[in-house]
Amino acid sequence: MTYQRPQLRLAPSPTAESHAFWTGGRNGELLITRCHGCGHFFHPPGPACWRCRSTDVAPEPVSGQAVVAAYTVNRQNWIPGLDPPYIVAMVELAEEPDTRLMSNVVDVAPDAISIGMAVEVFFEDWTAMSGEEHSRVWLPLFRPVKPT
Template sequence: MTGGGDGYLKPLPMVTHEDREFWAAAREHRFVLPQCQACGHVWFPPYASCPACLSFDRGWTQASGRGTVWGFTIMRQPYIPSFEPELPYNVVLVELEEGPMVYSNLIDIDNDAIACGLPVEAVFEDATDEITLIKFRPV
């Protein structure tokens, strides 16, 4: 992860060969997940091969963007200096309708109102011209 241009100071993902299509779709405000063309398994994060059957025949499927909060924590210490102005902030683990789990942040909600089982939907944050982050908000 590295800070980006465009004045964005927080860490950003480093795009790799395995996840390039994921980040390209996010820039278009689309949420896609890798899907095995051999067995149909859907997973995240994007690896080159299917974690279920090990096939390298990977495609991409449009995700619903819906899920539920499976777990969360509230960050109160400035472990990463660029996040200090946002303290306290949340980190959530969202179980997507398609099955995979994704770490992100929950927006448009007080941290005290976050609970496991809360239904959420994906939203897109254009961090830089190259990177769009996927976050979630309550439904």
């Protein structure tokens, strides 16, 4: 199954805290906020670590390797141009399994995805609407890791 980019996506409007996450893909980097107080990653990005409450946090690149923790197959046509079926998944990052992202998993048939499947990040470049100004975002999507 080969992924085909949809005609339309609802792109985010990055905030000061999430800007690095949504634009890291420009350089092929998945940037996840890390606490310099306790060393843990966390997502979504925020001004303070939810574990230790430190405000010494900043985005850092991670490998982009993950496993599928949970998923659902959407079969309803909710967004014109984003044709079903498509997979919405929660993936656990290799660096820290309790750091999870919601995204789409592509290049896999809906009946072939499974919990624990190894996936890797790639990015789609989109233009987002932020009030009156336009900005580019790089949406992190995941696909199965190809066997080597």
